[in-house]
Amino acid sequence: MSSNKPDTEHGRKPVQAKNGAPIIEVRDLVTRYGETTVLDGISCAVRPGEIFVIIGGSGSGKTTLLKHMCGLLQPAAGEIVYRGQDITRMDEDELAQMQRSIGIAFQSSGLFNSMTVGDNVALPLREYGEVDNSLIPDVVRMKLSLVGLADAENKLPSELSGGMRKRAGLARAIALDPPLVYFDEPSAGIDPIMASGLDDLILDLNRLLGTTFVIVTHELDSIRKVAHRILMLDRGKVIFLGTMEEADHTDVERVRQFFERRPDEFIAHRNIA
Amino acid sequence: MSEIRLKCPDTLNAESGPALLEEVKGGLPEEGQNVVLDFSRTRSMDSMGSAWLMRLAEAVRGRGGELRWEHASGDVVAFLDLVKPGLLTRPTPPERAPGFFEATGGSAINMVTELREFWNLVIDTIYWTVLAPFEGRGFRWGLFIDEMHEMGVRAVQIVCLMNFLLGLIVAMLLSKQAEAYGIQIFVADVVMIGFARELGAVMTATVVSARTGAAIAAEIATMQVQEEIDALRGMGLNVTQFLVSPKLLAMLVVLPCLVALGIVCGVLGGAVWGIFVLDFEPSVWFNETLQRCELRDIVEGMTKTIVFAVMIVLVGCHNGLRVTGGSRGVGLMTTRAVVMDIFFMIIIDIQFATLFYYVLE
Ligand SMILES: Nc1ncnc2c1ncn2[C@@H]1O[C@H](COP(=O)(O)OP(=O)(O)OP(=O)(O)O)[C@@H](O)[C@H]1O
Ligand SMILES: [Mg+2]
Numbered sequence: 001m002s003s004n005k006p007d008t009e010h011g012r013k014p015v016q017a018k019n020g021a022p023i024i025e026v027r028d029l030v031t032r033y034g035e036t037t038v039l040d041g042i043s044c045a046v047r048p049g050e051i052f053v054i055i056g057g058s059g060s061g062k063t064t065l066l067k068h069m070c071g072l073l074q075p076a077a078g079e080i081v082y083r084g085q086d087i088t089r090m091d092e093d094e095l096a097q098m099q100r101s102i103g104i105a106f107q108s109s110g111l112f113n114s115m116t117v118g119d120n121v122a123l124p125l126r127e128y129g130e131v132d133n134s135l136i137p138d139v140v141r142m143k144l145s146l147v148g149l150a151d152a153e154n155k156l157p158s159e160l161s162g163g164m165r166k167r168a169g170l171a172r173a174i175a176l177d178p179p180l181v182y183f184d185e186p187s188a189g190i191d192p193i194m195a196s197g198l199d200d201l202i203l204d205l206n207r208l209l210g211t212t213f214v215i216v217t218h219e220l221d222s223i224r225k226v227a228h229r230i231l232m233l234d235r236g237k238v239i240f241l242g243t244m245e246e247a248d249h250t251d252v253e254r255v256r257q258f259f260e261r262r263p264d265e266f267i268a269h270r271n272i273a
Numbered sequence: 274m275s276e277i278r279l280k281c282p283d284t285l286n287a288e289s290g291p292a293l294l295e296e297v298k299g300g301l302p303e304e305g306q307n308v309v310l311d312f313s314r315t316r317s318m319d320s321m322g323s324a325w326l327m328r329l330a331e332a333v334r335g336r337g338g339e340l341r342w343e344h345a346s347g348d349v350v351a352f353l354d355l356v357k358p359g360l361l362t363r364p365t366p367p368e369r370a371p372g373f374f375e376a377t378g379g380s381a382i383n384m385v386t387e388l389r390e391f392w393n394l395v396i397d398t399i400y401w402t403v404l405a406p407f408e409g410r411g412f413r414w415g416l417f418i419d420e421m422h423e424m425g426v427r428a429v430q431i432v433c434l435m436n437f438l439l440g441l442i443v444a445m446l447l448s449k450q451a452e453a454y455g456i457q458i459f460v461a462d463v464v465m466i467g468f469a470r471e472l473g474a475v476m477t478a479t480v481v482s483a484r485t486g487a488a489i490a491a492e493i494a495t496m497q498v499q500e501e502i503d504a505l506r507g508m509g510l511n512v513t514q515f516l517v518s519p520k521l522l523a524m525l526v527v528l529p530c531l532v533a534l535g536i537v538c539g540v541l542g543g544a545v546w547g548i549f550v551l552d553f554e555p556s557v558w559f560n561e562t563l564q565r566c567e568l569r570d571i572v573e574g575m576t577k578t579i580v581f582a583v584m585i586v587l588v589g590c591h592n593g594l595r596v597t598g599g600s601r602g603v604g605l606m607t608t609r610a611v612v613m614d615i616f617f618m619i620i621i622d623i624q625f626a627t628l629f630y631y632v633l634e
Contacts, residue, residue, distance in 0.1 A: 113598055113599025113600045113601045113602070114598075114599075114600070114601035131287075131321070132287070135287075135321070135324050135325070135328070137364070138324040138325070138327045138328045138331075139320065139321070139324040141327060141359055141364055142320065142323055142324050142327050142356055142359045143320075144359075145356065145358045145359030145362065146355060146356065146358075146359070148358070150358060150359055150362045150364075150365075151362070151365050153364070153365055154365055154367050154368060156598055157599060158498075158597065158598040158599045158602070177319070177320050201355070204351060204355050207348075207351070208348055208351055208352055208355070209319070209320070
């Protein structure tokens with residue numbers, strides 16, 4: 001049996017991201033839903049091998065930004081460059097090709113209800129045909145055991161709890177070992193033990209496979225644990241972009257408020273009354 | 274207990290995995306033999322490699338042995354740790370399909386539960402539609418109006434069109450037969466009687482069940498799946514009061530109107546054929562039609578319609594509330610609702626035909 005080594009040995013601490021050309025870069029992105037501008041000139045670059053965390057108040061456009069970064073939404077203006085190519089100008093085939101190389105775990109899991117959890121994870125493996133067919137069941141089992149769902153393989157998504165569904169969604173996202181994984185609110189609806197297990201998993205995958213993660217989360221502990229860099233959105237703008245240390249010493253009031261968990265004035269008033 | 278030791282290759286991945294598995298299988302002569310993998314040479318491994326490792330663990334376990342590993346270093350340790358839970362657990366076997374008797378018994382029990390649920394829905398609906406408003410327990414008039422608009426006003430066009438075309442077709446078919454005997458004018462009689470007794474109600478109810486019956490089932494099923502029904506119950510509100518009774522009452526008002534319209538349109542469809550193709554004077558044709566228009570037939574058609582209305586709403590709601598699973602369940606239940614609607618419609622129709630022409634005759 002393999003020895004149980006202390007945590008520090010293989011470094012469950014954020015390692016500094018490799019420098020180099022960004023794997024995905026957003027330039028002056030503008031999005032509108034009807035009249036309202038949700039994202040208003042966002043720019044950021046994610047480096048390969050980085051764990052990039054997007055934070056911001058509820059409704060600030062995090063999910064929207066994430067959907068842009070995987071080509072699910074067309075922006076009103078701006079570019080999104082994936083490995084040197086602008087995905088907003090790609091045709092359908094090129095976009096599909098690009099989307100195969102990324103994994104996406106959606107906020108509400110996005111599992112197919114008609115299939116078992118195992119089949120959900122197997123779907124990309126079968127469809128893309130990159131994995132030997134006879135090995136697919138083992139790959140599925142391995143991916144599910146990574147997220148602690150080894151015994152849910154034959155269950156239907158509707159038979160799982162919210163947090164279990166979320167983890168199954170992650171297993172599907174990482175089925176093909178994509179170099180880039182988007183993860184919308186991994187820890188929402190998950191108990192702290194499992195959430196910190198997920199953080200470890202993210203760190204391990206990042207370290208062992210060099211997977212780049214773009215994660216939307218509100219969990220302060222989890223941000224401290226995994227984030228290489230943090231981007232904060234507020235009212236459609238980037239108000240902060242930097243490391244955790246920088247975030248701890250920033251002057252931006254909104255960022256400090258976020259990390260110190262201070263409520264807005266009006267909610268504070270309401271609480272007094 | 275004996276063990277065999279094997280050295281892992283430099284890199285454990287999709288290429289080297291199969292060879293390792295073969296080596297292990299080849300070297301396992303005895304039952305219950307443990308396998309120890311020596312990772313001292315291994316510098317790296319990837320997911321595919323660990324999937325092969327998983328299969329290997331399963332093979333060893335299948336022979337009653339156990340897989341262990343040693344001398345791993347660096348990243349390989351981390352990787353093995355990551356996949357360890359998978360390596361140590363057995364795959365869960367897929368659920369056994371039930372045998373014949375089990376399946377038969379299962380469906381019988383399901384049917385009984387379903388009937389009981391349906392019965393409860395009927396009782397609840399009667400209470401919340403008929404009694405509760407008089408007890409001052411409230412009725413959602415706003416929703417009732419909306420539903421009438423949705424089920425009735427918006428269905429007028431399609432109902433008229435379908436009945437008109439059906440009237441035309443019936444006249445077309447009959448006039449060929451009637452021509453042989455020179456009694457084309459009786460086509461007007463048959464169209465009138467046919468629509469009043471049978472076709473108007475059945476055609477309209479078919480259109481409405483495909484349109485509204487499906488919509489009711491899909492709406493309620495989606496609400497069930499998205500926990501909206503639970504939310505409603507959790508607020509101490511009654512699902513029947515909130516969803517079922519307004520729909521039922523709206524349908525009771527709207528379907529007879531639609532059927533009346535349908536009868537008129539069907540007769541008009543027949544008349545178009547009679548006047549433009551069979552060359553009858555409009556006055557002659559309509560005179561014949563009106564002579565055949567008997568209260569008794571209309572009453573039969575309309576009584577049937579009332580029963581259809583109740584059936585369509587209850588079947589839609591019942592199926593919607595029974596949904597399990599997610600989006601797929603919604604689809605299945607919607608289909609089921611429409612199929613049941615049409616099936617019960619025919620059954621009800623037979624009952625009425627027997628009642629009106631053989632019992633009350
Ligand atoms: N399909 C849509 N149509 C119109 N407006 C939308 C749509 N989707 C999102 N929005 C609006 O865009 C804004 C950003 O939504 P988004 O889902 O990106 O927020 P978020 O930051 O992910 O929030 P949360 O943390 O609650 O998930 C919100 O104000 C929302 O109302
Ligand atoms: Mg979101």
